Amino acid sequence: MRKSAADRFRHLFNRSLILLRHRHHHHPFPSSSSLSPFSRSRFFSSTPFSMASDSPFPVTAQNINPKVLKCEYAVRGEVVTLAQNLQKDLQANPGSHPFDESLGQQPITFFREVLALCDHPAILDKSETQGLFSTDAIQRAWQIVDQIPGRATGAYSHSQGVKGLRDTIAAGIEERDGFPANPDDIFMTDGASPAVHNMMQLLIRSENDGILCPIPQYPLYSASIDLHGGFLVPYYLDEATGWGLEIPELKKQLEAAKSKGINVRALVVINPGNPTGQVLGEENQRDIVEFCKQEGLVLLADEVYQENVYVPEKKFHSFKKVSRSMGYGENDITLVSFQSVSKGYHGECGKRGGYMEVTGFSAEVREQIYKVASVNLCSNISGQILASLVMSPPKVGDESYESFNAEKENILESLARRAKTLEDAFNKLEGVTCNKAEGAMYLFPQIRLSQKAIKAAGDANTAPDNFYCKRLLNATGVVVVPGSGFGQVPGTWHFRCTILPPEEKIPAIVTRLTEFHEKFMDEFRD
Amino acid sequence: MRKSAADRFRHLFNRSLILLRHRHHHHPFPSSSSLSPFSRSRFFSSTPFSMASDSPFPVTAQNINPKVLKCEYAVRGEVVTLAQNLQKDLQANPGSHPFDESLGQQPITFFREVLALCDHPAILDKSETQGLFSTDAIQRAWQIVDQIPGRATGAYSHSQGVKGLRDTIAAGIEERDGFPANPDDIFMTDGASPAVHNMMQLLIRSENDGILCPIPQYPLYSASIDLHGGFLVPYYLDEATGWGLEIPELKKQLEAAKSKGINVRALVVINPGNPTGQVLGEENQRDIVEFCKQEGLVLLADEVYQENVYVPEKKFHSFKKVSRSMGYGENDITLVSFQSVSKGYHGECGKRGGYMEVTGFSAEVREQIYKVASVNLCSNISGQILASLVMSPPKVGDESYESFNAEKENILESLARRAKTLEDAFNKLEGVTCNKAEGAMYLFPQIRLSQKAIKAAGDANTAPDNFYCKRLLNATGVVVVPGSGFGQVPGTWHFRCTILPPEEKIPAIVTRLTEFHEKFMDEFRD
Structure with a gap:
């Protein structure tokens, strides 16, 4: 296991060359690289890499951080870039491509009024x-402005977020779970992504630190693990x-990783699942805890899709609620829950609001989490406000309640029908x-392709x-x-399809797709 | 130079222990640690670290990422935490402490109307x-909403920011500099901090990669370098x-670093200076380029303080303008300019808007910068909008121009008087x-303390x-x-004081301070 620093450097460097030249696969899981869940395709780049060293630029693909080079992010990858280019063409030359769709959901009126x-x-x-x-929007806005120290709506907030807004969020969590929540456990972030990075940065010391992730997974996790060198x-x-999360599989993979010297530090669970759309049962969650x-x-x-459950037989349970209901308190289990304003019925992706609720860390580690948050000063205040609204929407009796609830139910019912x-x-x-x-915003169908298509x-x-x-x-x-x-079982092929296109356009999409x-x-029949 | 991986691990681990126990200084610059610009005080923590391994938590200060442990961030450090606690006391028990100030600047009306x-x-x-x-606020808002594809104000934008807003920013840069700017060179970010992290992440491969930073510096830079292991x-x-930036000093430090095997990759220049407030002369900037x-x-x-220049004999010149006026084009110099909505006359810290203009990188490296930006999807749209407004405020003839300009000049003139x-x-x-x-928002006075005070x-x-x-x-x-x-020359002592308190309160502050x-x-006279 022990290598000299120079050997390790050469190893890393050679690995980069392989990535660039041979476009090798992504996660060389030591003894099972042939079973890697990530296909080679993630390394096909639209720009050919020049290996020449006579670049006029001091920074080249050969001398940047190899962790950056290694990281891939499919959700904004090649197909999405291609789609953006087609969109540009379409704007420049209407009618040049056979589509004119854009996702578009009306925002929730109450939320936008308050913002x-x-x-x-x-x-x-x-x-x-x-x-x-x-x-009630005017009242809520007064209340929020008063919660900001000195009503200084232009100032930085506390690095964890405005205290009054965290109080509101903690109260919302308590109401959701039936167990206490502490505003000091809330770290508000610009969407959930920076919260995930914060945790990966905290936990990952080297490439020997492992994070258990579902396959298929939302590629934020693989990207963040790569960027932090884990x-x-x-x-x-x-x-x-139905995309079941089985404990024997967890145990098997944990043991396999341990036997290779990997120090496994955390388990990522996405519930409801992205890209898979399943909702975990409570019993299953207890086993996971x-x-x-x-x-x-x-x-x-x-838990960013906690509002997005579409089937009557399933219900969202937070892992905090499940662990507390098992009798595990603050000192018994280390648990981080991620939430975002980008999902749910509101789908306010561009506001970049979110938070993590951090429980079961010692005071000294909490201080380190806070320190890292403070390096970026604070998350954006509009996003913070929206996160507080999402966790404390209008209640029965409020002027906006009926219209709010109608907007919300319309969207959720429509999403369920679209799914x-x-x-x-x-x-x-x-x-x-x-x-x-069952939940979230995606389907992940498997497609069996012919040998001719694969060729x-x-x-x-x-x-x-x-x-x-x-x-x-x-x-x-x-x-x-x-x-x-x-990620997918090697030899199987899938794609992720969102359920977000406007409902009235879905029949046409289905027709075209079919x-x-x-x-x-x-064309590709064997 | 070559050590085994285990030795390096022990070395790092021991260093952590020293940091925790002996609270050693921060950057052990190889041969001149006695001249380290960072004082021991940065490692005094308010929470004593327990070294016991019988913690009930799986994550402890002993097993987190040592880079996180190493990073310090003074602007939100001990004194600020103490101030926050005093503020809490004050809110709970008005009159319990002899102060009741809060910074508070009225926001610029036009900007807030459009938002x-x-x-x-x-x-x-x-x-x-x-x-x-x-x-004109209504007109501008229509224009911006129309620039967002599908008017989907709730959606994620392009990972570099809404194209129409980047067009506006590029036009603003052109008007400022008199040289072309390309919207595709703009990466919009949640304040300037994530942009700095993005660059450090790109450039730093290991602890042998160095970044030249001014001392004193804004601690975002030291924190980001630590977090990325550089x-x-x-x-x-x-x-x-007057806090002069002297080329011989740059050369001396570069050579010293090189002789120790450090691969110096970048030079950070803060102009106008934070915490030092100086504004660089154009001739000096040419030498730096x-x-x-x-x-x-x-x-x-x-260049986040580009609007904050208070003395008639100095003017802000962007490094892009200076390098272009020297005849250096896109392929001749690699230059990143950071801008933020948190500074200037607007001071919209909580909106987290900003951008970096990235020039002189090859297409393949640009693609990597874009990829890392895309992992966080996009920066918040309100911040993006505000960044476009800052770079394209009301013009002569617009309905808001006179009131806008009065608000702006009042603030800048007041800041100059406060300074x-x-x-x-x-x-x-x-x-x-x-x-x-001369500029920015700070003074950095030196205080000569007696031996008795030091003791x-x-x-x-x-x-x-x-x-x-x-x-x-x-x-x-x-x-x-x-x-x-x-950071300061060892054996000298300073503090950073902002010029942001409301002008009418400054005389009382001066009296109390005096x-x-x-x-x-x-009390401490020798």
């Missing part, structure tokens, strides 16, 4: 404001049982199977799922993300 | 809106010449000298400047940040 008033509190006591904004220890969700407790793992619970329509459509396609979308992908120097998705995009304008970016798929299957 | 309208575009065409908002190569600003060009260094130009008043007050204190605040600080287990600042805070409620967090200082000097 606007907090942005410009000077109008709070103007008479015209009464005619433009609901009474090791992704994959565990497979079982597609056959017990597993983390027994193995001394930090439980990193991605079902797309799921049914995928399951009707030749060679495609798709699990139920054609190889000839085009790309992975089969990437090949399929690019063809789909070019033919129909429908953007789906290849499964290889999320037509494309039939042609594709015919 | 509010973009937050809630549903009111854009309501008649009441005409009575509440200026016509080496801070200090260069001293010359206090005797030439130095970077000759040495193959990336020039990281922190002069505080500078004069400091220079009247016994044993204190203070350079002119008292030692007895209180803290650094002399920290001792002085804590005494000042407790006695007067005035918060200043000890110089040790910014009274405190006289008593302090009397």
Whole structure:
């Protein structure tokens, strides 16, 4: 295991060269690289790398941080870039591509009213404001502005977020879970991503530190682990049982990692699942908590889709509630819950609001988490305000309640119908199977591709799922993300499809997709 | 130079122990540790670290990322934490401490109008809106909403920021500099901090990669270098010449670092200076550009105080303008300029808006910068909008122009007066000298402390400047940040004082400070 520093450097350098030249796969899991869940396609870059050292620039792909080079991020990867370019063409030359869709959900009125008033509190006591904004939005805005020390809405907040807003969030968590929440446990962040980075930065010391991640996973996790130089220890969700999270699989992968000298530090669970859409059962969650407790793992619970559950037989339970209901208190289990304003029924992605609730860390480690948060001063105040609204929406009796609730239910019911329509459509396609979308915002159908299609992908120097998705995009304008970016059982092919397109456009999307798929299957029939 | 991995681990681990136990200094610059610009005080922590291994928590200060442990961030450090606690006490028990100040600057009306309208575009065409908002704010909001693809104000933007807003920013840079700017060179970020992290992450591969930083410096730089595991190569600003940035000093420190095997990759210049307040002359900037060009260094130009220049004999020149006026184009010099909405006359810290303009990188490296930006999806849209407004404020003839300009000039003129008043007050204190605040928002006076005061600080287990600042805070409620967090010539003591308190409160602050200082000097007279 012991190598000299120079050897390690050469090893890293050579690995970078392999990545660049041979475009090798992503996570060389020591003894099972042939079973890597990440396909080679993640390293196909649209720009050829020059290996020449006569660059006029002092910074080259050969002398940047190899961790940056290694990291990949499929959600904004090749297919999405291609889609953006098509979008630009379309704007420049309307009609040049056969699609004109854009996702577009109306924002929740109450939330936007409060945000606007907090942005410009000077109008709070103007008479015209009464005619433009609901009474409870005005009241809420006053309350929030008063919670900001000195009403200094332009100032930095406390690095964990405005205390009054954290109080509101903690109260919202208590109401959700039925167990106490402490405002000092809340760290507000610009969306959930910086919170995840903060934790990875804290836990990862070297490439020997491992983080158990589901496969398929949301690629923020693999990207963050790569950027912080750690090791992704994959565990497979079982597609056959509706993307089940099985404890024996966790144990098997943990033992395999340990036997290779990997020090596994944390378990990432995404519930409801991204990209897989499953919602964990409470019993299963208890087993997961017990597993983390027994193995001394930090439980990193991605709970950003907590509002997005579409089937009556399932319900969201936070891991905090589950662990507290098992009798595990603050000192018994180390648990971080991530929440975001980008999901739910509100979907306010651009506001970059979110928080992590951090429990079961010693005071000295908490101080380190705080220190790292403080280096970036604070998260944006609009995002903080929105996070507080999401955790404390209008209540029965408030002026906005009925309209708020109608907006919310319309969106959630529509998402549930869209999920079902797309799921049914995928399951009707030749060679495609798709699990139920119980929650979140995605479907992750499996597509069985012919040998001819796989060969054609190889000839085009790309992975089969990437090949399929690019063809789909070019033919129909429908953007789906290849499964290889999320990880999948080697030899299987998937894509992630959001359920976010406007409901009235879904039938046309299904028609186009079905037509494309039939042609594709015919073209590549073995 | 070559050590085994185990030796290196032991070395790191022992270093952590020293840091924790003996509270050793920060940057052990190989052959000159006695001249380290960072004082011991940065490692005094308010929470004693337990070294016991029987913690009930799986994560302890002994097994987190040592880079996190190493990083310090003085601006939100001990004195600020103490101030926050005093503030809490004050809110709970009004009158319990002898101060009741809070910074508070009225926001720029036009900016907040546009932000509010973009937050809630549903009111854009309501008649009441005409009575509440200026016509050009309504027009600008329409224009911005139209620039967002699909008017989806809740969606993620392009990872570099909304294209239309980047167009506006690029046009603003062109107008400022008289040289072209490319919207594709703009990466919008949540304040300038994430942009700095992005660059450090890109450039730093190991502790052998060095970044030249001014001493004193804004501690974001030391914190970011620590978090990414690099080496801070200090260069001293010359206090005797008004915090002059001297090329021979840069050369000397570069050579010293090189001779120790440090691969110096970039030069950080903060202009106008933080915490030092100096504004660089154009001739000096040309020399700096030439130095970077000759040495193959990336020039990281922190230009967030570009609007904050208070003396008629100095003017802000961007490093891009200076390098272009020298004939150096895109392929001749690698230059990153950081800008933020938190500074200037607007001071919108809580909005977390900012950008970096990235020039002189190859396409393949640009792609890597983009990839890392995309892992966090996008910066917050309100911050993006505000950054576009800052770079394109109302023009002569616009309805808001006169009131906007009056607000802006009032603030800048007031800041200039505050800077002069505080500078004069400091220079009247016994044993204190203070350079002119030509720009930015700070003064960094030097205080010559008696042997008795230094001994008292030692007895209180803290650094002399920290001792002085804590005494000042407790006695007067005035918060200043000890110089040790910014770095200073060893054996000298400073503090950073902002010029941001409301102007009408400055005389009282000066009185209290003067009274405190006289008593302090009397108490500790040798």
